[in-house]
Amino acid sequence: MDFDGILFFPVTPFDAQVRVDTDVLEQHLSGSLAHAPGGVFPACGTGEFHALSATEVATVVRTAIAAVGGRVPVVAGAGGPLGHALEVARSAADAGADALLVLPPYLVSGPQPGLVAYVEAIAEASPLPVVVYHRGTAQYSVDAVRRLAANPKVVGFKDGVGDIGTAQLIVRAVAETGRHDLAFFNGLLTAELTQAAYRGIGIPLYSSAAFAMAPEIANAYYRAYVDGDEDRRLELLDGFYTPLVRLRDETPGFGVSLVKAGLRLGGLPVGGVRPPLVDPTPAQEEQLAAILEAGRALVSTIAVAEPALP
Template structure:
């Protein structure tokens, strides 16, 4: 298995669509370059935020290839999960062939396997594909929780390198971090509002939705927390708090794609059955984005603070 540093900020990228609902590859590449220039630690295309459920397998691979080609020096972790083990394996093999640096595998959804079935599912892919793999637990979407014993068992596999935590259960997440301390295994937040608490109990960073909109500030928050500067990290967490909330007023990625359009980063268009953000929420989202933009302008006018991590200073 190749080494992959799973610490820091990994934006869960959006997939932009044109007026005909075809993938807008030019905008996709530009967005990947914007995020790399902002200092993120990696990119995660074709996950839930990337609307993977509405992409064909060929489109899946094309998005991964486009992001890899667009960036110079950040790893690309491709979403390749499915509720069908054979399908997830095929997507994983194709992403590996395309040059992905790692894989993000959501737990099988809808069919609700038992814990032993989850272990078999993830180990089947890890046995076949020699890339670092992140197991993704989001029971609100899948209907099944990856229990701590299951996560700890999977951590012993040489190709299973991390766990994306989006259960909302900090006790469970902390237990997994605690019980895998002696493994080469990263626990990453999959919920922006939980990133700081998760780092405090042993997490290493975040696969972030908000990182698409405020990558510099998200990187500064995570970097401060990883450096042990919790006063600075808390300040940034609270600055970003309104954005965290607005990005989940409706199903992800509906709000974040609206925010991308407001900021001029890409179209808000989605493939059915997802729809545009309801009008009742847009004004509040615009207000939060304007306030963050104003704070950035005020800081810039007054002199840019040094938000780099200790290691980069």
């Protein structure tokens, strides 16, 4: 599976009764698709998978597939309690998704053979290929990933732990198996802050929560990253991503909450987050507005200084 561009993780909008708002979700997707993401990952971490029922996940995935219309791959979330994971895996296949992102199981931490069996059970539940998400209660050893790489339905590995040494060993172990088609992603929060290091160990792709609320800023960073323009990349890193991360780290769960707040500030009524996450305070929203304004000002300066892309 090929991904050419930033990996877009949309939010799940809720209406005034905290129900999934498919009309606003369509607007969110359509607006972001205009900025050419490399893939769309609905009902995953940024989409509050943890707070959605299986029926709601199916609704979100179905809405996303219709909005994308085959332009880029759609990778749906599947995880949590095994029964829930199997149900959403099947519904994603029925809706026409291209693959599944296997999120961690709920609460318990099993041994490595159990984690492998968890991924294999989800892979067997539908005809879809799967991307393994390495984080939380699902932290895979090098040997476990080597075993998973023997399964042709496992087509990707997303690192959300941040142990560069282990990630490097996993990349090399997969290469030793002869699998050169397995995609590697940096899935850390605000991945732009760490992607330069990840590229150095053979993980060129990354997910961008910032793309969901400010695609023009995320794309400016991505162009600098791809082009090797370190001056421009560091300008955006220092002027936008570093203060964004500082604000994000004030409250657990703000990796999602701030994205929704940013969309609301931009006029898209995506609603708030569901518990146990919390929304930013008015003062924190003011800080976010200032950070977004500074980031967009940097992008505007870059656009004036450079010729437009074809």
